[in-house]
Amino acid sequence: MIIQLTSSIQSSQKDSIVSKVTSLGYKSTEVNTQLGSYLIAIGKKEFDIRQIGFMPGIADIHQVSDEYKLVSRKWKVDQTQVDLGDGVFIGGGSLAIMAGPCSIETEKQVELTLTHLKKSGVKIMRGGVFKPRSSPYAFRGLGVDGLKMWHQLAKAAGIKIISEVMQVSQIAEMDDYVDVFQVGARNTQNFNLLDELGKVDKPVMIKRGISGTLEELLSSAEYVFSGGNEKLILCERGIRTYEKASRNTMDINAIPILKEKSHLPVVADPSHGIGIREYVEPVALAAVMAGADGIIYETHQKPEEAYSDAQQTLDFSESERLIRKMKEAFALRDSW
Amino acid sequence: MIIQLTSSIQSSQKDSIVSKVTSLGYKSTEVNTQLGSYLIAIGKKEFDIRQIGFMPGIADIHQVSDEYKLVSRKWKVDQTQVDLGDGVFIGGGSLAIMAGPCSIETEKQVELTLTHLKKSGVKIMRGGVFKPRSSPYAFRGLGVDGLKMWHQLAKAAGIKIISEVMQVSQIAEMDDYVDVFQVGARNTQNFNLLDELGKVDKPVMIKRGISGTLEELLSSAEYVFSGGNEKLILCERGIRTYEKASRNTMDINAIPILKEKSHLPVVADPSHGIGIREYVEPVALAAVMAGADGIIYETHQKPEEAYSDAQQTLDFSESERLIRKMKEAFALRDSW
């Protein structure tokens, strides 16, 4: 159960509500976000909400049967629109395009990418400075110095930045230089990281785990929301299955299902979803048609020379063509 | 290696080619289809094809490294177009729509469905008369009598029929009454059935196995082709994964991959691919955008009263809307 509190609630009123809820056999958790205050009451017995509905300080009460509560669409029918500032949004009826290299490599590379994105009207650039790698001997990214360089150039170009955060200590280091924190597929259930991202006032995009269920993805989002941060985006990036003809199996089903279950925007990552350069386009277009609020993909001036993910990265002319087609596909979808 | 033979080849010439190929350490299989004659030569050693290229009776020679040969795109770049007669085709640049109930139930139902399809410009009706059911106590379909009734009505309406064949003995029973034989997901590797369908001069659509790989699907098609029947269609219908939020996981990646690996048309089945009525539409549209040559889905005048698959069946107004949107999506894709 979600008990929405009024913004003017007094602390004694809150105490009374908590006592009442506790006396009814429920365990309550107080949640304060950028946008509101809530009590999440968890319990097994049902009770008549009229028993508490009259109490001062309560704005609204919602019964939510899902395991996750605050990210459920059962209490918030309107889709959340995440604001990145300067008129850039994810969700809420537009199509957000995020493109860029797997890893930030050089100043030159960043400049070329920004030029390409500006020309194509793309407002968000992706890139990794901390890279999760299976092998300890592989390239692990440029780190914070690379991020600062990138941020300076992107800011000058009027382009927003999304980049992966891998551990708690990186949150503070990165906070001034990113517009969206990305939680990677290996960290979807890194609960300490999620807890800490709840304390930040900056959008967070959570990727589905490598073999995570949709339920788990939503519960991970609930961690961040209940920690205090409502600015959340979900991302489908393919799952691990028995089929090895593609790197992952893009779960196209996840898009309509997540949009039905949650009010959060849903982004698709076709680069990881299929993992093969020549098929990124059809998968991206399919995701647009299935209802995605955004697409995030990898592009590089010379994919074959990229430090990582070379086999699934588009060059700029492929990227340009994809952007044009995605816009046309989205326009068609939007016309229905 | 595929050795294409000339139509005028004499039997002594064929013998010479077989002898030569055998002497080079290859095992050869002769294949005669509706459209041509081939020798499939399988062996490990490489040899210079000029050693046999001059022999009379040989039209062309193709080296194909894939496990499957005749269905590979490595020797036949142009996409196959399967002709159902009366100007109805699958593949070759159009979008084939196939719709109808899970099971054929009554004359009334067939009539209503035909009327709906005609009105919407759909030329192929799907429906099952032999139903594979996990439980021996479940409804197993109307059998051949149902098929005859359906065929009579469909023929009068000018609509083609696709229906599942479950065992060898049904092939002869069904042959006069279907336009396309469907091999179901539980029979993708029923090799005896595939062998027999190779002897039929009628299109066959093979569904991917419940957890079949794309390689296995193509090898199953190779069975039918090498048995003598080139009129083949592949169908992606979702695979079994750990995720239980949907009935199956629609493998959208399979569409571009199959189209690259094979010259055969690729159809998508969103009804089984997601298994949830309200999400069939976005998944169908995604499949169109990903490059499918056709869509097969379930519709019924009263889905909640259908004998089977009620939870994934569209009603006629949903079906009409889907058809309209698919046509618009296909037109957009076709314009690129």
Next chain:
Amino acid sequence: MIIQLTSSIQSSQKDSIVSKVTSLGYKSTEVNTQLGSYLIAIGKKEFDIRQIGFMPGIADIHQVSDEYKLVSRKWKVDQTQVDLGDGVFIGGGSLAIMAGPCSIETEKQVELTLTHLKKSGVKIMRGGVFKPRSSPYAFRGLGVDGLKMWHQLAKAAGIKIISEVMQVSQIAEMDDYVDVFQVGARNTQNFNLLDELGKVDKPVMIKRGISGTLEELLSSAEYVFSGGNEKLILCERGIRTYEKASRNTMDINAIPILKEKSHLPVVADPSHGIGIREYVEPVALAAVMAGADGIIYETHQKPEEAYSDAQQTLDFSESERLIRKMKEAFALRDSW
């Protein structure tokens, strides 16, 4: 619901029971096996069984909530012991060992294998004469002639035969020459084949599907049982998962679960379960310890020269060592 009928029931009594059950809203299926007669009543409403319990011709009534009925342990607590004749059994407290090559190849091979088995005290030989192969160009087995040769030699040696049947027409061909019909992993849901095997009075071992659930395996066994054949054995042979370090993932959990859910004997196939020769032994021993009623595995006089499955086949000295260890492991388990 399973209604066990008396052996002396009269047909008018049976009619009365069917009418009564129908009037209560249940659909009934009559089942006559080698061992008894049953009515399977399927319906949604609950009724008090005392309403029918008094009726003449009824021996017993069992409420079984599982989807499958006759193979459930909910009505038959004692484990089924399948009798192969001449004092050879599967199930019922002993450990049945079945060994032999993937494919029957030559007379010489059969003789060597029989000698090895006799020496080791193994009473059942496995071998394939009809081979399901993904590629139409691969070796498909010696067919019925090979089976006859094998049968003659095995009979002389006092060894029983288990061999795979792939299609309905092979049942009659094989019937005189096998002691146990095996249904392979690609045919677990070949329902027509299962129906026909219900009409045979000979043991049938059903392998779990390549990605079949335990529920599906039990439902497939229900097909054969409800068709009239109670002589059934279940076989776990590994499932398809994302992990490619082994050919399949042996589902060791399946053994205790199947033994709890069903009264049928449960055999394990470590050769296919892991697919790597040097690890067949530990997996076989694990299966014995987990409670398997039998082990089926591949052995060949020269594994590296076997026509098929060379990489997972033991030579005779490995086989001998495995047999000795399995007997010791089983003796320990049996002592508890």
Next chain:
Amino acid sequence: MIIQLTSSIQSSQKDSIVSKVTSLGYKSTEVNTQLGSYLIAIGKKEFDIRQIGFMPGIADIHQVSDEYKLVSRKWKVDQTQVDLGDGVFIGGGSLAIMAGPCSIETEKQVELTLTHLKKSGVKIMRGGVFKPRSSPYAFRGLGVDGLKMWHQLAKAAGIKIISEVMQVSQIAEMDDYVDVFQVGARNTQNFNLLDELGKVDKPVMIKRGISGTLEELLSSAEYVFSGGNEKLILCERGIRTYEKASRNTMDINAIPILKEKSHLPVVADPSHGIGIREYVEPVALAAVMAGADGIIYETHQKPEEAYSDAQQTLDFSESERLIRKMKEAFALRDSW
């Protein structure tokens, strides 16, 4: 390539080796553990190791083709034995038993468990004080205070402690109070955590990821080893598959495969591997027979009242019986 350095190597000698390796086109990483010093040289070109073999400071050179190097058995044939102190070991020919509750709950519970373990001759107690939970509203463990209480009681009883560490900041907090750090299935690829555990001189047991490959597990162990900590244990705990009859699918194959690929001890967790209390015993016994060096499982004085994992936890009498059987099974295996 692993270049083992002598303990007396001088820094100038090391510099010469690094220069030489670099000049040959290899990238080198220096690794210093509790037990030795190594240079890991990664590169694509092959070179004749005699080119460097003569250089002073080199003890030995091993070519290791695996992605992981230091944990591979290709350079270290003898199995690693991890020393927990006071004569308690994991690996090296004995069977280590680790048992205890999912979560540490109360002093009373700890005392009862310790008494049970002492009586049964078990020397390592498991238990969680930081619990990874999908839902932010679930019980998250007693934290460090619980650990201190537990440690005091266990130390007095002469029992070692293994407990999960979830994030970098907990390493220092826990270090004085645990004997083995456990990395949970959701953190197998938390590379920052692995890096930090490389700096600790205390055994680390790494669980396989929820759908992690064996290759990934070994690479995660490589992170810790290359960070400086050789005291490593691998743990198979079941993987996520399509089968939902059990919580996870215990991958019994993983045990012999990991033992072949790596010199590290391999422990099995049947509680999570099957997730159903009544089947923990057969799965544990199977794992012993398959070659496991240890078994870790959940036990509680009153499983039905446990704060977490109640459905897969043994009571003390079940635990006692399991311990006795595991010892007998291990004795049999050891006799071969």
